[in-house]
Amino acid sequence: MAVVAGADFGTLSVRVTLLDSEKGRLATASAEYPLHRRRDDPDFATQSHEDQMQALVKATRDVLAEAGIDGKEVISLAIDTTGSSVVVVDENLQPLDDYYLWCDHRALHEAQEITRKAHETKLEAIEWCGGVYSHEWGWAKLLHWLRHASEEKFARFATALEHCDMVAATLTGVKDPSGIKRSICAMGHKWMWNPKWGGLPSEEFLVSVDPLLRGVREKIGGEFLASDSIYGNLSPAWAEKLGLPAGIPIPVGAFDAHWDALGAGCRPGDVVNVVGTSTCIIATAEKTELIPGVCGVVPGSVDPSLTGIEAGLSAVGDIFDAIARRAGMKVKDLAQGLEDYKPGQTGLLRFSWDNGDRTVLVNPELGGMTLGWNLVHTAQDELYAAIEGTAFHTRIILERMAEHGVLVERVINGGGIPQNSTVLNHVYANVLNKPVLVPDGTPTSLGSGIVALTAAGVFPSIAAAQEKLCLPFKTFVPDPAAVAIYEQLYQLYRKVYFAFGTWDAAAVPLGEILPELRRIAELARIA
Numbered sequence: 001m002a003v004v005a006g007a008d009f010g011t012l013s014v015r016v017t018l019l020d021s022e023k024g025r026l027a028t029a030s031a032e033y034p035l036h037r038r039r040d041d042p043d044f045a046t047q048s049h050e051d052q053m054q055a056l057v058k059a060t061r062d063v064l065a066e067a068g069i070d071g072k073e074v075i076s077l078a079i080d081t082t083g084s085s086v087v088v089v090d091e092n093l094q095p096l097d098d099y100y101l102w103c104d105h106r107a108l109h110e111a112q113e114i115t116r117k118a119h120e121t122k123l124e125a126i127e128w129c130g131g132v133y134s135h136e137w138g139w140a141k142l143l144h145w146l147r148h149a150s151e152e153k154f155a156r157f158a159t160a161l162e163h164c165d166m167v168a169a170t171l172t173g174v175k176d177p178s179g180i181k182r183s184i185c186a187m188g189h190k191w192m193w194n195p196k197w198g199g200l201p202s203e204e205f206l207v208s209v210d211p212l213l214r215g216v217r218e219k220i221g222g223e224f225l226a227s228d229s230i231y232g233n234l235s236p237a238w239a240e241k242l243g244l245p246a247g248i249p250i251p252v253g254a255f256d257a258h259w260d261a262l263g264a265g266c267r268p269g270d271v272v273n274v275v276g277t278s279t280c281i282i283a284t285a286e287k288t289e290l291i292p293g294v295c296g297v298v299p300g301s302v303d304p305s306l307t308g309i310e311a312g313l314s315a316v317g318d319i320f321d322a323i324a325r326r327a328g329m330k331v332k333d334l335a336q337g338l339e340d341y342k343p344g345q346t347g348l349l350r351f352s353w354d355n356g357d358r359t360v361l362v363n364p365e366l367g368g369m370t371l372g373w374n375l376v377h378t379a380q381d382e383l384y385a386a387i388e389g390t391a392f393h394t395r396i397i398l399e400r401m402a403e404h405g406v407l408v409e410r411v412i413n414g415g416g417i418p419q420n421s422t423v424l425n426h427v428y429a430n431v432l433n434k435p436v437l438v439p440d441g442t443p444t445s446l447g448s449g450i451v452a453l454t455a456a457g458v459f460p461s462i463a464a465a466q467e468k469l470c471l472p473f474k475t476f477v478p479d480p481a482a483v484a485i486y487e488q489l490y491q492l493y494r495k496v497y498f499a500f501g502t503w504d505a506a507a508v509p510l511g512e513i514l515p516e517l518r519r520i521a522e523l524a525r526i527a
Contacts, residue, residue: 002458003073005063005244006448007056008256009081009163011035011103011277014052016059018067018074019449021458024469028445029063031055036098043105046098049087053170060242071243077171077234078227078251078452080259080445081163084190086141088149091158091176093169096149100141107140108364110147114139117209125192125201130295132362137190138162139206146212159219162186164253165231172232172250180222181231185254187224188298189310195299199224225252226304227451228462251455257282258302258310259447260414262462264439265470268306269409271398275417275424277321278355279313279390281397283406291404293360294397303462309406311397315355316390317417319368322354323386327379334383338423341384343430343485347521348372348385349493349513352393353501360400361501369500372517387424388486391431392493398432412437412473416444422476430482431490437473446470485520492516 002021007014012035018026033051038044064071082102087095100106114133118126126133133140142160149157159177161169164186174180187193193200200220206213225231231252239246257280261272266284274280284306288299294311301308324331349371356364370382402408411434418425418438429436450465459465492513499508 002075002453002456003069004076004078004449004452004456004458005060005074006445006450006452007059007077007079008259008445008448009052009079009167010256011082011101014055014059015445016056016063017445017449018063018069019446019453019469021453021468025446025449026069027063027067028442029059029066031058031062035101041106043108045101045104047085047101048098049095049166049170052167056167057241060244064243072245074244074248076249076251076452076456077244078448078455079164079167079171079253080256080448081167081253083162083164083186083255084136084138084141085163086138086160087163087166088142088145088160089158089166090156093158093175093177096153096156097145099163100145102136104141105135107144108135110143111135111137111140114143114209117205121205121208123201123205124197125194127290127292128194128297129189129192130293130359130362132364133192134295134358135364138187139191142216143210143213146216147210157219159221162190164255168231168250168253171234171238173235173237174232177219177221181229181252182222182224183252183254184224184226184298185258185301185308188301189255189296191220193224226300227252227254228304228454230455249455251451254301254451258308259451260444261302261447262450262466263443263446263448263470264412264414265466265473266302266412267463267466269407270412271401271406271408271410272412272414273394273418273428275316275413275415277315277317278358279316279394279415281311281359281394283309283401283408285309285406287405289405291401291406293362293400295359295362305461309401311359311401313352313390313393314358314364315352319352319354319386319390320383323379323383329379331383332420334380335421335423337380338384338387341423342524342527343388343482344489344520345524346372346377346381346385347374347517348377348381349489349496349517350382350385350389351497351500352386352390357501359397363501366501371496372514387427388431388489389493391428392490393497394428395432395490396494396497408434410437411435412439414439414443425476429476429478431486433478433483433487435478436476438476439471440474441471443471485524488516488520
């Protein structure tokens with residue numbers, strides 16, 4: 001028997017889980033921290049490193065008390081975080097500003113400049129992150145900071161770190177940039193790092209984007225490692241704060257969705273939809289192959305022994321919340337009765353572009369769109385159509401992945417929303433025409449515990465730890481009648497998706513869309 005701790009930093013809180021190698025999850029505790037927004041700048045979203053570390057202390061202390069475990073029994077601690085969440089630090093690794101959180105979108109113009117220059121210079125890296133560099137990613141955020149920093153802060157700039165690397169550096173007592181290790185999960189998916197072209201983009205390319213980036217590539221240094229490597233050992237100072245033993249190993253960290261996929265049981269042949277405010281779609285593969293429109297294909301980024309693949313929808317739960325908010329309700333109340341809806345009965349076709357398109361169009365400038373409105377449609381109709389629309393969008397992504405050699409044998413719905421919405425799981429099974437598996441319990445932070453156990457040598461591999469500790473599944477099986485209806489709707493969705501979402505799309509006749517929506521809805525009503 002061995003006990004480890006896994007910490008999962010989300011957008012608003014950190015969750016710490018104690019995991020027993022034989023019994024599984026012992027307890028989970030969480031602690032919140034503020035998200036700083038500005039009314040006059042909706043793109044602004046930052047968090048304090050100090051606030052986050054104080055929350056980690058509280059959650060760790062609370063979970064030990066809840067489980068009745070002496071902290072001395074814990075033999076490893078693993079950390080996953082949001083990303084790209086970037087903090088700029090000085091030569092002592094002290095933050096010069098708060099984190100640019102993943103949902104901070106101020107770097108839109110910087111991202112566009114990086115994308116344009118990458119295509120002009122035929123930078124191979126841009127093709128491996130979907131063809132468009134995102135304003136949510138590291139180089140764009142760092143360039144935005146460099147352009148807006150005061151002279152005093154600019155002069156003190158030593159390096160920038162992803163959240164998972166900053167937390168690990170802090171906990172292990174790293175005091176200067178020479179001791180930094182960097183997660184290839186974070187750097188591969190968000191900073192265009194890949195051993196295929198020698199690591200990060202070249203100095204020449206970065207300076208061509210903006211001379212402010214001169215010398216910065218060298219500053220984004222250190223060892224680039226997968227999470228089967230040890231970042232360091234818990235320092236005495238932080239051991240005392242957390243109530244854990246000094247010297248326990250802390251593996252190199254990763255992004256929350258990637259380790260959530262591990263906690264959900266992801267293996268080659270699986271696709272895990274981590275469905276929350278947005279959806280991260282995670283898969284692993286034996287081979288490394290370019291997938292157009294997919295935002296990251298990185299060796300070692302999920303399971304260190306495999307290639308990790310990341311795609312996703314920029315908004316899912318956020319869309320559901322927005323529909324309910326406009327109706328003056330909460331989602332759980334608006335969703336009452338959705339189980340009685342039939343496929344296609346609303347006559348609406350809703351697209352999940354409210355926060356742009358992450359995959360496969362990779363177009364942040366799109367906006368939400370719903371076709372088929374009439375004067376008696378309700379907010380509840382729109383909510384059901386939004387669930388259908390996110391399933392259609394997911395199918396487009398899975399088909400693109402399959403076209404480029406990614407096996408899609410099992411679909412696992414992870415994240416918080418599938419735990420609480422049988423309607424969503426049934427719709428996904430019918431739209432995808434595949435059984436949808438949902439962990440029978442909460443998988444959040446289970447992945448970080450699995451990595452911690454592997455780092456401590458309790459299991460020889462992540463796969464072995466998963467076999468022992470992952471939760472059983474509830475299975476949602478496709479209904480043939482619903483599958484047939486959704487096949488018709490999907491073909492309409494797909495046509496509009498590419499016609500409206502692509503700048504250079506050839507003229508596509510769309511006159512059939514609204515009549516077909518009405519026809520399908522009428523059939524659903526009389527069925």
